[in-house]
Amino acid sequence: MVFTRNASRHIGLRRFPSAANGLRQKSSSPIPAPVLAGWYNIFGKSTIGYATWLVAGIVVAEGITGFMGDAVWNSVNRGRTFETVDWTKFKADDDEDKEEEDCEEEEEEEEEDSEEESGEDNDEDDE
Numbered sequence: 001m002v003f004t005r006n007a008s009r010h011i012g013l014r015r016f017p018s019a020a021n022g023l024r025q026k027s028s029s030p031i032p033a034p035v036l037a038g039w040y041n042i043f044g045k046s047t048i049g050y051a052t053w054l055v056a057g058i059v060v061a062e063g064i065t066g067f068m069g070d071a072v073w074n075s076v077n078r079g080r081t082f083e084t085v086d087w088t089k090f091k092a093d094d095d096e097d098k099e100e101e102d103c104e105e106e107e108e109e110e111e112e113d114s115e116e117e118s119g120e121d122n123d124e125d126d127e
Contacts, residue, residue: 029036043053078084 043049074081074084079086
């Protein structure tokens with residue numbers, strides 16, 4: 001025992017007083033110990049639990065990162081993308097006329113379809 005004490009002094013090893021007296025320093029973690037113990041009991045004890053924790057964390061972090069990236073992109077490109085352009089500035093009077101014509105054509109087609117269907121019903125009654 002004397003030899004090991006002297007040898008440890010010569011090679012620069014020393015015992016620290018807190019470790020020699022059995023005292024431990026309190027760790028300064030921002031997360032309380034019961035929370036860490038609960039996390040360990042759920043996720044840290046098994047490899048599959050820890051892998052699940054990692055995958056879930058990665059998916060959540062990717063979702064947050066994607067959302068933030070899209071928010072920055074949209075704020076920088078406001079007014080330049082299809083969704084943010086004010087299309088009322090480009091609307092012409094001719095567009096309204098075309099829409100009315102399209103509606104009239106659709107109504108005519110519906111009337112023709114209904115006449116054909118009613119004609120088919122009459123044929124069935126004759127048989």
